Amino acid sequence: MELNGGKHVMLSYNQKSKDFVSKVYDTLVEAGIPTWMDINGGMKDKPYRSMAEAVENAAVVCCFMTPEYQKSSACEDELA
Numbered sequence: 772m773e774l775n776g777g778k779h780v781m782l783s784y785n786q787k788s789k790d791f792v793s794k795v796y797d798t799l800v801e802a803g804i805p806t807w808m809d810i811n812g813g814m815k816d817k818p819y820r821s822m823a824e825a826v827e828n829a830a831v832v833c834c835f836m837t838p839e840y841q842k843s844s845a846c847e848d849e850l851a
Contacts (some may be wrong), residue, residue: 778830779805783849785840792835822849 780799784792792808799806807825826832826849840846 777805778828779807779825781807781825781829781832782835783832783840783846784835785837785843785846787839788835788837795833 782792782796789810793810796806796808796811807829809821809825832849834840834846834850
């Protein structure tokens with residue numbers, strides 16, 4: 772499955788959810804859905820630029836809204 776315009780699903784999460792979100796990532800990739808996750812090659816040498824490009828090129832941003840996510844300044848930056 773290819774998303775419209777070569778876009779991807781971006782997974783946004785707090786590090787405490789990393790194991791669960793990794794399983795979601797694997798499931799989406801196995802289904803042929805282009806998916807971006809920071810620990811799976813998404814982050815390049817310039818983290819803020821990588822995150823900005825991930826958001827800008829996403830068809831969907833899937834946020835895993837845990838209490839830790841909501842308290843995280845890094846996650847807040849992603850949403851902004």
